[in-house]
Amino acid sequence: MQLEFYKYQGTGNDFILIDNRKEFFKNDTKLIARLCDRKFGIGADGLILLENHPNQEIDFKMVYFNADGKESTMCGNGGRCLVHFAHFLGIFKEETHFMAVDGLHAAAVENNEVSLQMQDVSFVKKVSDNAYFTDTGSPHHVAFVDDLVNFPVYANGKEIRNSSLYGKEGSNINFVEVQSKGLFVRTYERGVEDETLSCGTGVTAAALVAYHSKQIIKSPVAIKTLGGSLQISFIPKERGFTNVFLKGPAQQVFKGSITC
Numbered sequence: 001m002q003l004e005f006y007k008y009q010g011t012g013n014d015f016i017l018i019d020n021r022k023e024f025f026k027n028d029t030k031l032i033a034r035l036c037d038r039k040f041g042i043g044a045d046g047l048i049l050l051e052n053h054p055n056q057e058i059d060f061k062m063v064y065f066n067a068d069g070k071e072s073t074m075c076g077n078g079g080r081c082l083v084h085f086a087h088f089l090g091i092f093k094e095e096t097h098f099m100a101v102d103g104l105h106a107a108a109v110e111n112n113e114v115s116l117q118m119q120d121v122s123f124v125k126k127v128s129d130n131a132y133f134t135d136t137g138s139p140h141h142v143a144f145v146d147d148l149v150n151f152p153v154y155a156n157g158k159e160i161r162n163s164s165l166y167g168k169e170g171s172n173i174n175f176v177e178v179q180s181k182g183l184f185v186r187t188y189e190r191g192v193e194d195e196t197l198s199c200g201t202g203v204t205a206a207a208l209v210a211y212h213s214k215q216i217i218k219s220p221v222a223i224k225t226l227g228g229s230l231q232i233s234f235i236p237k238e239r240g241f242t243n244v245f246l247k248g249p250a251q252q253v254f255k256g257s258i259t260c
């Protein structure tokens with residue numbers, strides 16, 4: 001079969017996007033892992049299907065797979081890329097509502113910036129002296145460190161991700177440095193099993209945890225990642241956060257077709 005795809009990146013977190021409204025692409029873990037492989041395939045941190053949703057008021061459905069080929073939980077940067085793709089396909093003009101694995105999301109596109117509303121966050125749990133756990137649609141460990149640019153993210157991330165703290169399900173592992181202009185965040189991603197250049201649900205977790213632990217005092221928060229800049233805004237509640245938005249650039253890099 002000849003598979004038509006679009007390659008996207010959102011602050012360096014890269015994805016293969018497929019318009020699957022006609023449902024020709026079937027979930028196949030080995031095939032998805034091969035398409036995401038950077039030597040034997042197209043290369044990406046994940047693959048995302050854009051599908052129809054049975055409710056006419058919901059513009060589309062997002063189905064996300066990690067580079068290991070397995071369907072996973074919410075992907076913030078992938079969601080922003082998919083919104084840009086849906087806009088490119090003419091599915092909506094300015095604002096949209098789509099369904100993802102963690103529920104309904106609202107989003108808007110302006111130039112090449114996508115603002116994506118994340119689910120409300122109900123808890124932040126302290127897990128050690130300098131680390132917390134929360135869920136922003138995907139599970140995230142957030143640890144505060146110094147000199148993040150020289151920090152061994154891969155080695156430490158891999159160890160914590162596979163530790164008894166997170167069991168079989170594992171977690172994404174974020175390392176955060178508080179800087180004068182905001183937060184610098186680097187993430188080891190579960191399912192990619194490597195550091196990615198940026199993680200949308202991860203930087204969201206970092207901002208909310210930094211506020212919860214009083215290391216920042218206001219929203220919006222400027223975020224720096226190895227792949228570019230993002231912004232997180234939120235309203236704190238008595239327990240947790242509401243009106244959580246992840247905003248930043250999304251870019252269509254190329255279109256292609258591959259025999260599979």
Ligand SMILES: N[C@@H](CCC[C@H](N)C(=O)O)C(=O)O
Nearest residue numbers: 072075076077138199200201
């Ligand atoms: N890159 C993503 C997170 C994708 C999901 C994650 N790897 C998991 O399986 O938990 C993002 O931008 O949020």
